[in-house]
Amino acid sequence: MNVPTDLRYSSSHEWLRLDGDIATVGISDHAQEELTDVVFVELPAAGRRVDAGDPTAVVESVKAASDIYAPVAGEVVELNPEVEADPSLVNTDPYGKGWLFKLRINNPDALLGLLDAAAYTASIS
Amino acid sequence: MPVQYTSILAEHHAVRSQAGIFDISHMGQFIVSGPGCxxxxxxxxxxxxxxxxxxxxxxxxxxNERGGVIDDLIAYRSGETEFFLVVNASMIEEDFFWLASHQDPDVILRNESELWAGMAVQGPRASAIFAAACPGEPLPPRNGYATTAAAAIVCRTGYTGEDGFEFFCPAAEAIAAWDGFIAAGASPCGLGARDTLRLEMGYPLNGNDLSPERSPIEAGLGFFVDLTKPDFIGRDVLLSQKSAGPAVKLCAIQYTDKGAPPRAHYPVLATDGTLLGELASGVLSPSLMTGIAMAYLPTAFSQLGTPLQIDVRGRQFPAIVVKKPFYKAK
Structure with missing residues (x-):
């Protein structure tokens, strides 16, 4: 199971990478393995403001549609057009080309509520 | 049977290109015998x-008496005065109760669902797999029924549109049989692929596409109804529906572009936004890589080519009424 140590994780299996005040969000390797075969990704509208825990995107496999939650509050500032065109990137490169959306966050302290790699690994094993 | 063993897409493609094996032990088996059966x-x-x-x-x-579907099943003539019925798992008790409540004195009815394990081997390699796993045993022709030397039942039927067979044996022999078919090259497949494969063929699933409130005429299954028979339960309703034309029809619907996978209960709209009904079944077709679905629609909207919209979480995806099957097995 690939759980990069430079990322933060939510208990609902999103990952977050912070760069300045921009947080990139995707789903973990564990989550993509559980979902299998991602065939459709629905991304939020740019400019939308979300609270931590808000359903913000939808990732669909053949078997089910799964909500993806904002790990922290912020404003949606960028979407990944590549993953919309090729949803299987969520499976093949969950921490890279399979990212979903970027949030501008106003409170970096919010990340304190997220899991580090060790805690996330413990939560899924 | 799990939803998937590896991935629905991989299992689906295994059946279309090679062969898959499904555990169908949950299905029901009835034996009907006697001179009047x-x-x-x-x-x-x-x-x-x-x-x-x-x-x-x-x-x-x-x-039922209203012409609605209690269950769809396959009946095999296993003897001159004996039939083997395979019914849906969720309907075993209700079907058996219905049959028993109409029983004639010269008919013997046995529910053997607990005795039989079942597995369906489906795909272009299915007959080769049978020959390898059951050497010397007869594989019956399409829709046929045969028994092996060890008294297992082999039916040349399935739910995928591919060549294949359904193999029923006593539960104690099931693991050895399953392992034998796997060793001969069948890939284990789950409920997810079973659903995508059957829907690509436009085969109905009872509970989704069939219900006690819908008749086989409305479901487009008139081919499997013989209205020339003098009498059967529901016949009067079907005759009047047939002559007047059904008010609704189960339509095959396909996306005209990429979109979120259609799923059961999503609203179906006309192009002007009028609500027409809801999807009975829907999946992303792994063979066509586009959304396919079925829905009961007013007859006026059932013609091939009728444009529709499928509402997915408030977003509309364009679709049209198409002819079944969605996919033609090679």
Missing amino acids: AAWLNRLLTNNIDKLALGQGQYTLML
């Missing part, structure tokens, strides 16, 4: 059982 079944089922020679099977339906 054929005539009796002809009054309880829509298809004409007299068309079956020894060793032949047919898809048929059991209706």
Whole structure:
């Protein structure tokens, strides 16, 4: 199971990478393995403001549609057009080309509520 | 049976290109015998059982008095005065109760669902797999029924549109049989692929596409109803629906572009936004890589090519009414 140590994780299996005040969000390797075969990704509208825990995107496999939650509050500032065109990137490169959306966050302290790699690994094993 | 063993897409493609094996032990098996059993079944089922020679099977339906579908099943003539019925798992008790409540004195009815394990081997390599796993045993022709030397039942039927067979044996022998088919090259497949494969063929799933409130005429299954039979339960309703034309029809619907996978209960709209109904079934077709679905629509919207919209979480995806099957097996 690939759980990069430079990322933060939510208990609902999103990952977050912070760069300045921009947080990139995707789903973990564990989550993509559980979902299998991602065939459709629905991304939020740019400019939308979300609270931590808000359903913000939808990732669909053949078997089910799964909500993806904002790990922290912020404003949606960028979407990944590549993953919309090729949803299987969520499976093949969950921490890279399979990212979903970027949030501008106003409170970096919010990340304190997220899991580090060790805690996330413990939560899924 | 799990939803998937590896991935629905991989299992689906295994069946279309090679062969897959499904655990169908949950399905029900009834034995109907006795001198009057054929005539009796002809009054309880829509298809004409007299068309079956020894060793032949047919898809048929059991209706309530309103012409609605209790269950769809396959009936095989296993003896001159004996039939083997395979029914849906969720309907075993209700089907058996319905049959028993209409029983004739010269008919013997046995529910053997607990005795039989079942597995369906499906795909272009299915007959080669049978030959390798069951050397010297007969594989019956399409829709046929045969028994092996060890008294297992082999039916040349399935739910995928591919060549294949369904193999029923006593539960104690199931693991050895399963392992034998796997060793001969079948890939284990789950409920997810079973659903995508059957829907690509436009095969109905009872509970989704069939219900006690819908008739086989509305479901587009008139081919499996013999209205020339003098009498069977539901016949009067079907005759009047047939002459007046049904108010709704189960339509095959396909996306015209990429979109979120359609799923059961999503609203179906006309192009002007009028709500027409909801999807009975829907999946992303792994063979076509586009959304396919079925829905009961008012007859005026059932013609091939009728443009529709499928509402997915408030977003509309364009679709049209198409002809079944969605996919033609090679």
